[in-house]
Amino acid sequence: MPQAFFEKHQTTLYAALDAIGSRCYWSAYAEMPSPKIYGETAPATGKTDYEAHLGKHFDLTQPGIQAWAGGEQSPYGVALDVQYPVCAIQALIDAGQAAMASWQALGVNGRTGVCMEMLARLNQRSFELAHSVMMTTGQGWMMAFQAGAAHAQDRGLEAVAYAYREQSFVPQDAMWEKPQGKNPPLRMQKHFEIVGRGVAVVVGCGTFPTWNTYPGLFAALATGNAVIVKPHEQAILPAAITVKILREVLSQVGVSPNLVSLCVPANQEITQALVTHADVKSVDFTGSNSFGNWLIDRCRQAQVYAELAGVNTIVIDSTDSYQAMLRNLAFSLCLYSGQMCTTSQLLVVPAAGIGTDEGAKSYEQVCADLAAAIDLALAKPEVACAVLGAIQSPATIARIDHANSGELGTVVRASQTLHNAEFPAAVVRSPVLLAVDASAESAYMEERFGPITFVVKAADTNAAIALAERIVHTHGALTLAVYSTQSAVVDAMTQASWNAKVALSINLTSGVFVNQSAAFSDYHGTGGNPAANASYCDSAFVANRFRVIQRRYHV
């Protein structure tokens, strides 16, 4: 059956391989939540399936169940009340390791086929998954469907494609025949076995519980490892549904479902014991610098792939599309209330202002116009709520309040509380915009996660570029952008992006936003600055997750 799955999905696999080879546009999973694509009953069934989890024990038949726990607080203020099994981590590790031999025996094609069947099943459950993502993270519905379902699946498939490509380079066998002059050649038969490193742990985050989990999950699985998914305590349900689907597929192909398990730890100490366990050989993490750096420091037995925080920056030098630039920036800052690790925190503007197609604009004018553009983007309440979603964490609310207080800089636009008609208890906040001088580094030069943006006044464009490079080099960033009509400025920013090792978006004025990265084409993170030590997705993300064990004998 694994081979049958491989054949069933072969066309998709080859298309994915083409896509990672060309990095042109491609997607395997439709991003529109359309009944025409997903089936007329899919929206209703997905919602029903999601609702069926609420108020229940989520059954996973995992080993070592000690208790049940849950308590996710929805940013939309709805009651979830799902209870998940709390399992002894040693039981999960042991069961995962025991499952690895049969997983190894499937070989590259078998594992790839099974992973692709898993992704296809996840795709069929996209509505259910999207509701679970929306309700746990506070994302708006469209983002939850796109980033939480289709795009997450694309990122998972991307990792499978990379893993397949790297593994398929390793020949299974070789006949080695070394000439010996006049004597008969030395001949050896060699066999090369791909063996997973061990148990992988994937630590999810509260804002993107599938999009940031699937790359590590599928990279580790496809390369022969067992995987324990440790979701964020506020976003367990999307991970639990995912794990359950994967376990069903494994059972069907005769591999122990314990190859993939969910870990809902009783406390932080259990998480620490899990990730530092001698048998855990890789840890994928998305989240805070503090825990991420703790993982890098302490998980010495494992490869750690960490997506941390950064200070994403945009340098605004000039533009020939002022209104389009403002619209693009405003939408980007509003999207999911800036709760994306890719959202820009700093807009660096020369003190003398910028040149535009509407004439020169002073620094102050840019600030005011951007505030107005945000107001305009949020003018319709239902659109505002759909774009902003809800605030995932009380810590973010505290940061917004702090920014609103004016302590961090001059408040150009204060964050407001909005009412969501569909979810009256939803916690909705619009972006806050602060004006600061470049000298106020203590205010802006650390990540302030959420809808908090600083318009930084720099001496001039060169100073702005130098500041951007320094920020990325020292504090990290997942995104960098520039607006300029001057090729010399774009070239200087390009060099800065190479020096600081961050992806650069240039003059975005249309339907692509700096905080969006497209699977198969855009690298998410470079692995070259402090915001992330790995990238979605490249060879380095998969190549060290397996080892090749050879044997040789004379023939």
Place this chain on the structure above:
Amino acid sequence: MPQAFFEKHQTTLYAALDAIGSRCYWSAYAEMPSPKIYGETAPATGKTDYEAHLGKHFDLTQPGIQAWAGGEQSPYGVALDVQYPVCAIQALIDAGQAAMASWQALGVNGRTGVCMEMLARLNQRSFELAHSVMMTTGQGWMMAFQAGAAHAQDRGLEAVAYAYREQSFVPQDAMWEKPQGKNPPLRMQKHFEIVGRGVAVVVGCGTFPTWNTYPGLFAALATGNAVIVKPHEQAILPAAITVKILREVLSQVGVSPNLVSLCVPANQEITQALVTHADVKSVDFTGSNSFGNWLIDRCRQAQVYAELAGVNTIVIDSTDSYQAMLRNLAFSLCLYSGQMCTTSQLLVVPAAGIGTDEGAKSYEQVCADLAAAIDLALAKPEVACAVLGAIQSPATIARIDHANSGELGTVVRASQTLHNAEFPAAVVRSPVLLAVDASAESAYMEERFGPITFVVKAADTNAAIALAERIVHTHGALTLAVYSTQSAVVDAMTQASWNAKVALSINLTSGVFVNQSAAFSDYHGTGGNPAANASYCDSAFVANRFRVIQRRYHV
């Protein structure tokens, strides 16, 4: 000119790519020091060129020269008396970083072409390099030429081929066009730039100063990094010649020669400052567990690729070629006096003895026969000296003396001092063979580098296999072997090799030895057990040495 070098060496590159794809036999550089291959004058010229270095200052025109140092002690007892520049490490790092921009600008093909030209020039200098390797390491001439020149060059080329393959997967450009239903598609031009991580440091070892240095050196170079070579204090000359050749090629193609430099540190503290420097992004190391683990612990700013020590083991269950097995084992143990990181330290034999084509052999008989086989292999003094070479380190002499004392086990065969007629001051020792019970773990279960071998008496074959797996899992190994006529035993050893992640050689009775690994076909190290966290060579060895920095804009 880089492009011309690429074209000049393209056929060789494609052959290398084929070889890493098939892992069948292939070699780019002739391993026989034959005038017919290398030219009639090559042997004499190489010797003269080598001798021309002796008693001189080795000029490298590097920046930041503070002093001159040297003092290599030849295991052959000859005076070398070469002085090398001691340069300020900050000067080397700064100059290396400054050289990286033009190196990056050459692109993948340009860098690959230049690296291959470097290797071709090294190959032309094989006799000179082999003499320098022989005299600094104590290797016999043939090994010095093969492992020190041709095979090291093959391993360097292998790394270049892997680096080329991974980098050439990254498209330079992509036109990304996303359909938007009835609206015009979103179109973006994207560019993907390969950028080196930073300065790489390659720390060499005293026994294989080129073979263990070239993989990391060329992997780092080919992927866009500057490289500082920090040789072992007793084997500087081969590294210095190598660096000089590479710098000449760089000058010729208009890249600053400071992209590659030699670091002869004044003391250990300087080495530590170098490898922990914030701008050093990778460290390749071959050597002791103590310094290797220090590097892994302390070089948190860098990727560390470490080849450490292990306890290589052979399980002897049965054989249908007893004499051939003994000959193979004896030669393997004698070769370079066991001073290879791949030499077997333990031969595990069941207490009840083994079955052979000459009938059953008791444990004691196996010990005695192996001792006799070693005697036979060393019967002719000139052959003995050619095979044994000389002892590289006084610490190895101390370990031999300790083993000879009988403290570690029953001395089956004592190490003897031999006289080398050509080099009367050479330090030559034959192997010592000890018999121990499996319970004497404190004697044999740590690396005792040098010609020291334990014949370990295990309860039975199953116990022997279990012991071997445990040793590799806990102490690491680069090689594992088994002799058995029973497929069940071979299968069990295969499973043990997968569990412990070590390469397995089966029934070697011919002209391949367990301590030899062939470039392009045999992985050296798996990266999966404590003896090494990386392998020569695989995708993981190169994929994380560069980052891809993209930029995108609408068209």
